[in-house]
Amino acid sequence: MEQFFNDKIITAARFAKALGHPVRLHIFMLLSSQSHCYSGDLSEDLPIAKSTLSQHLKELKNAGLIQGSIETPKIRYCLNYENYELAKKIFSEIFIKN
Amino acid sequence: MEQFFNDKIITAARFAKALGHPVRLHIFMLLSSQSHCYSGDLSEDLPIAKSTLSQHLKELKNAGLIQGSIETPKIRYCLNYENYELAKKIFSEIFIKN
DNA sequence: TTCGTAGTTCGCAAAATTACGAACATTAGT
DNA sequence: ACTAATGTTCGTAATTTTGCGAACTACGAA
Structure with a gap:
């Protein structure tokens, strides 16, 4: 099913998914x-x-x-x-509507 | 644990999570x-x-x-x-780094 | 070599996500 | 009343995610 979508969507969805949790965001x-x-x-800062x-x-x-890096x-x-930069570019393309 | 984070992060993470799947994106x-x-x-278009x-x-x-709407x-x-507009604003704030 | 620090991996459990088909609801037309 | 068209909900199954503590690795210092 992944193969149905183009690379941009797959990449952007991967970025969005990674940012889709409060701790990670x-x-x-x-x-x-x-x-x-x-x-x-x-x-120390986070409650986990x-x-x-x-x-x-x-x-x-x-x-x-x-x-x-170590x-x-x-x-x-x-x-x-x-x-x-890539994510920034992709997300700005997603939110084009005035 | 949700209570630990501020509203902006919770809201943005909710948006990102919703967009974190190829079909939804x-x-x-x-x-x-x-x-x-x-x-x-x-x-008709999607393979689901x-x-x-x-x-x-x-x-x-x-x-x-x-x-x-029906x-x-x-x-x-x-x-x-x-x-x-809110999502657009929040994401643009997240990606501030030149 | 033993100890402390920093972080990862393992094993586990609970919950959420993803996906499907069958059954159901709604409405319009015959 | 019956049928067709369009979606939603239900029940189920497989997989993934989230989170923890215990055990482990790596390294430098005493």
Whole structure:
């Protein structure tokens, strides 16, 4: 059924789905406003278990929206700028109506 | 856990979640480009059962993104413009980074 | 080597999503 | 009253999502 739709729709739906949870959207918006953050800081701020946070971060990574780099012993997360631009472009195309 | 997040995030996540499926995004983009459509036309175009389509339309309605009006014996769907504007505004705020 | 820190993975359970066909409701026309 | 057209709802099944705690990995410091 996926094959029925064109790439743009599949890609955009994947982005939207990844952002379709308050925790993930919160993280994404944070990174959209402050260049980077550490998983530990998120864990302190958010009312969820570390393991749950880890899963949400993995989903954002799998969707291509964020990326992490190791700064032992922490992990530094920031936006995946390439896909950020792509998502921005796609969503702006979706909301064209005046 | 929902209570932890502010309204903007909850609202935006609800919109994103509703658009996080290819079928629903397809419908939304169609309505964003052509003012209205009928459920029957969608049913012919899309590779899903009528009952499944009906559920997707209900979700878009529940998320506040579309609205339907009866034109017996059909139902005419169009965007919920108020929430379209809201979603447009919120998403543009999310993607601020140049 | 042992300990503490940071984070992931595993195993599990509950709930939500996705999808279908059959049955049902509504309305208009014959 | 019967039929056709258009959708919705119901019941069901398979899959995915969400969330947790316990166990594990990796690494640097004492």
